[in-house]
Amino acid sequence: MNSEFIQALRDLEREKGINADILLEAIEAALISAYKKNFGSLQNVRVDIQRDTGEIKVLAQRQVVEEVTDPRQEISLEEARAINSKYELGDIVEKEVTPRDFGRIAAQTAKQVVVQRIREAERGLIYEEFIGRENDLVTGVVQRQEGKNIILDLGRAEAILLPSEQSPGETYRQGERLKAYVLEVRKTNKGPQILVSRTHPGLIKRLFELEVPEIHDGIVEIKGVAREPGARSKIAVHSRDEKVDPVGSCVGPKGARVQAVVQELRGEKVDIIKWSDDPAVYVANSLSPARVLDVTVDEENKVSQVIVPDNQLSLAIGKEGQNARLAARITGWKIDIKPESEAGDWDSWDADLDLDGTIEEE
Template identity: 65%
Template sequence: MSLEFIEALEQIEKDKGISRDVLFDALEAALISSYKRNFGSAVNVRVEMLRDTGDVHVYSQKKVVEVVEDDLLEINIDEAKEIDPNYALDDIVEKQVTPRNFGRIAAQTAKQVVVQRIREAERGIVYEEFINRESEIITGTVSRVAKGNVYINLGKTEAILGPNEQIPNEVYNHADRIKTYIVEVKNTTKGPQIHVSRTHPGLVKRLFELEVPEIHDGVVEVKSISREAGSRTKIAVFSIDENVDPVGACVGPKGSRVQMIVDELKGEKIDIIKYSEEPKEFISNSLSPAKVLNARVNPEDKTARVIVPDYQLSLAIGKEGQNARLAAKLTGWKIDIKSESQVKTD
């Protein structure tokens, strides 16, 4: 080893934030394995790397015993006292056994260990950065598509957009810039694994936070979201300031704010619903764009019966029941929708 090597370790400590002592400890452990692999695995050894020069010394270790059963691991008490009268039973006797060509092996091992530790440290830094960003939105570019997964370049690492997290019929082309929602960050042996989603309701919420200052500032609150990704979303909003219209704030001037979100979601329809603590009002609002004539609620089993004009029945139910389904999910109530004529014949 050389002074250049010590200087390199100091630079790594400065640039990568890896403690020099941690590197030395890792190097010494790796050198023990290298010694045993090359010069005999049956012996106990200690490797010492001098912190100021990088010089490497190998010491064999033998335990002081009365009766020697393995002379590679043990030494008789009488022999030990010949070396040093102060030795007692169970002490460890060390003897320098550094091989002549061990410097070359040490240099090779050191390079491998340092590279590995740098890689581990960089992975750790990436993991710490992204574990704190779960449930946040992130922007990246599509790097590749393989086996149904879309891999998104985030700069320092890649995120995985699994098949179930992709918006139906959305096409992902190389270098496309897209926003995703971080669902989970795992620390694996191969480094951090970041799973993202384009279908999670949280993506819609975060997009509104980005586009609507009143939500970002806490004046307007998102109370609930129900979503069928790629098709339609309902979002219930509430204003803590009676002078601020929560729906208007989310729609924006000439619909500009909500249109930005619709564009990001490739045309997904978004119904912005005014939240109310009064179940009747909230349930009625949730069936937008349909107009509700009357609603009766049963708080005990959270069921509601809603009456709409005849010509609005199909609108209230929606294509394949989607509008009613999203309204029920948004409010948490089971909703039974009837037309005026149906009620009269009941």
């Protein structure tokens, strides 16, 4: 170990952000273990690396005591003062015991410590990078499948797409690019574990932020997202500028923006509705693409009664109740839907849609 090694550590400090002095302290600690292991010493020793030259010294340490019981650990006051008259009881006397071939052991140990610390530092940097991207969008390449988990290559790290976060009906081919929503970043001994999702409503929100400049700039705001992954989603939008149409902004010229999102979601249908602070208007909008004739709301119980044309009833409810179920989720309201022909008597037809998405007819 020499001055060139010290310079290499300084260069490493600049490139990787690893403090060279902390690295040297770690090497010194590792060399103490290496010395004791290779030379069978029971002495207390200290390893000192000169910060400018890289010279290494192994120093045996003995404490100054009145009566010596272990010569390997202790030294008498008389003997200590024979070395230096300034020694007092309790002081530590050091003597160099550097072995002749210790340089080879030191080089191997230093390499192991440096490599380990570089890995730890890189893991730390990757963790810090991705912990700040929780609830954000990442783009990865499908690398492999481990059991039912899909592993995405994010460049500097890998992400795990668990089966529960895989969208129904989607298949993932090795080498294809994929956008995913970062659910959680965990710190582990093997580096950061990044969990991503293709089913989270936040994925749709981030995709629209990516495709719609008005959302990115804060002119148009996403007020709510309801999703049944792989099938259909609803997104409620609001414009802070009355001159800007929030729905039109999200649809884009000739539907280009929404189609880009649908393509990334592999055909999942997306309804874009206009948010309103008027519950009746919001509920009516939420049942799009069905046309609503009238909405009565009970704000205290958050229940709404909706009248639709007879020929729009199945469209308002949707296949297996999907449209009404998503409307209830995005508005947070319980929605009762009735055809116009039966609007006069609510008791004659009871379609009760709860927020859990179940429909019961009596």
